[in-house]
Amino acid sequence: MKINIKVFYLILFFGFYKAFGEVGNLEDSLKIVLSKKMEDTSKVILLEQISKNLWNSDLENALKYANQGLELAEKINFEKGKSRCLNRIGAIQSRMGNHQKGLVILFEALALAKEINDEEGLARANINLGIIYGEQLDHRKAIEYYQEALRISKKINNQNLYNLALMNIGAEYVPLKLFDSAQVYLKKSYDLGVKNKSQEIDILLYNLGNIYSKKNNHTEALKYFWKSKQFSEKSNNQRFLSLSNFMLAKSYQSLGKIDSALYFAERSNSIAKQTSNLELISDSYGLLSELVENTNLKLSLEYFKKAAIAKGQLYNFDKNLQIQKLTYRESILNKDLEFAKKEFRNKQIIGLTGSVLGIFLIISVALFFVNKNKTKAHKKLTAQKKEIENQKVELNASLEKLKLTQKQLVLQEKLASLGELTAGIAHEIQNPLNFVNNFSELSIELLEELEVFIKQSHLKEQGNVNELLNELITNQQKINSHGNRASSIVKNMLEHSRASKSETSEVDINKIADEYLHLSYHGMRAKDHTFNADFEVNFEDNLPLIKGMSGDIGRVFLNIINNAFYAVNTKRKESKEPDYKPKVRVISKWRPNEKNGIVEVRIEDNGNGIPNEIKEKVFQPFFTTKPSGYGTGLGLSLSREIIVNGHNGSIDIETEPEKGTVFIIQFPV
Incomplete structure (x- = not known):
């Protein structure tokens, strides 16, 4: 079913006009338009738009509207609407703290957008994936996704998405201390934002000021923070208004102007409390404590206690x-x-x-x-x-x-x-x-x-x-x-x-293996829409928990399962067997011994196998059998280090040319 574009935009135009006259609020206006009679495809797009306008203020309702849009899109087989709603749901799940679930859903949205050639949907999915990796402090992976979004948005001439990708790339270079690269991207983003009269000028100005602050050029930083503050006041962007006031205070402190620093630190603290921004509440109280330490020790101690309380609420x-x-x-x-x-x-x-x-x-x-x-x-x-x-x-x-x-x-x-x-x-x-x-x-x-x-x-x-x-x-x-x-x-x-920086805890191997099997599958589908393979799990119930680092174990499973899917996909493309069906199996077993026992995980594939002459080399750093550009030869080397040195376990290979490979990983309990 196709959208009747003219009818849809007429409905939106008159609906918005009436809604703004009655309530003056875009969110309520969209809901009023939603109550009007329209085609189902138009309704899906509108539900996703309502979710987008709610996601900075009410995540639960934003998720509700996005799910309604997805349900309707699946019912009427509207693939583009399904892709956009999946993209929105993945972003919301990540912001709610469900990063793993958010990644899986976004990979599904990415694969669907590729399948239907929805390039705008591809660009949006790449930006949201970049945001997730940035929040997880994997800044280089985030930049990779933003670069892809930049390429696509330039191709389809979408100025808003192009500018957003530029800004995010520049922002990710700052924590990597690559200030020159950050400045190139942020300056280009700012010039484009001014040209297109962007609504996010205050954010762009704040990021530019932040670079000069990191370089200890506080006089130049002040100019940008002042401008950012003025734009935030006009657009009522309370979050960046509080941030710009805080950075003004920090800059004045560095320049020795304590009275000005006190004024803006108090303004930042006041706005942060209104918006319940615990991180900024803690930081602004800490700054106030430093500023009055030499003149009012009692007040400095009081500010310090309040900063500690806010930080205690933020970190558990x-x-x-x-x-x-x-x-x-x-x-x-x-x-x-x-x-x-x-x-x-x-x-x-x-x-x-x-x-x-x-x-x-x-x-x-x-x-x-x-x-x-x-x-x-x-x-x-x-x-x-x-x-x-x-x-x-x-x-x-x-x-x-x-x-x-x-x-x-x-x-x-x-x-x-x-x-x-x-x-x-x-x-x-x-x-x-x-x-x-x-x-x-x-x-x-x-x-x-x-x-x-x-x-x-x-x-x-x-x-x-x-x-x-x-x-x-x-x-x-x-x-x-x-x-x-x-x-x-x-x-x-x-x-x-x-x-390794993972935290040691009691780990459920079945749960981690299942999560990363699905994550690997969706990741392969996102990279190559022609990829297809069966996968099967056979987990032994009531496996004992092992003591280890779940993040590192997940990386091992992801490396090996990615290799397995790559092997069966390569054989599928090269095989002359008409009945060949690519398949990957993950099996877990409990093996008791004279001590406490061993948890064993077997990852099997029916690919081409590994020749015996190179079997002993696969764990060497930089050794790879993949073509140039497809692998660096560090995955299995890193996996062996994690299992053997990090968890006192073992990792072995059983392989038969032309029939497949089995990786056997054992963890002591």
């Missing part, structure tokens, strides 16, 4: 938990090292004791047979001599094995130092890479504009100039492509070298 954990997180990994590594040393000493003692006992036994047997029969004794002694030689060979082999174990322990310590060195090198490389990527993009745009100008100028040698321009554009695109590839490798190097 203490510093001890953070210290436990930081020391967990070190304690695990120390325990592993102590255990390995004890095992080494025990093997030495057992080997020597066995040798001594064996020698005494041989001497006793020899004496017995000498007394009984010298001839037979000679033969026996000869045989026993050979046996001693064999034992000597075995002891030498055991000694070599022990030496190898000792070398491995030393190597682990070296690898830990190498991880720190890798992180340092990666950080140093990342800054020039960002300049290469950013300015190659800007160069491509300038060359395209120059090409248009030359065509309009009607030069005599235009053919040669166009050929040179095309070569320059191609070169810049290659620079940008390889720069992005290098950025991906650097990001994976940082991921591989960083210590």
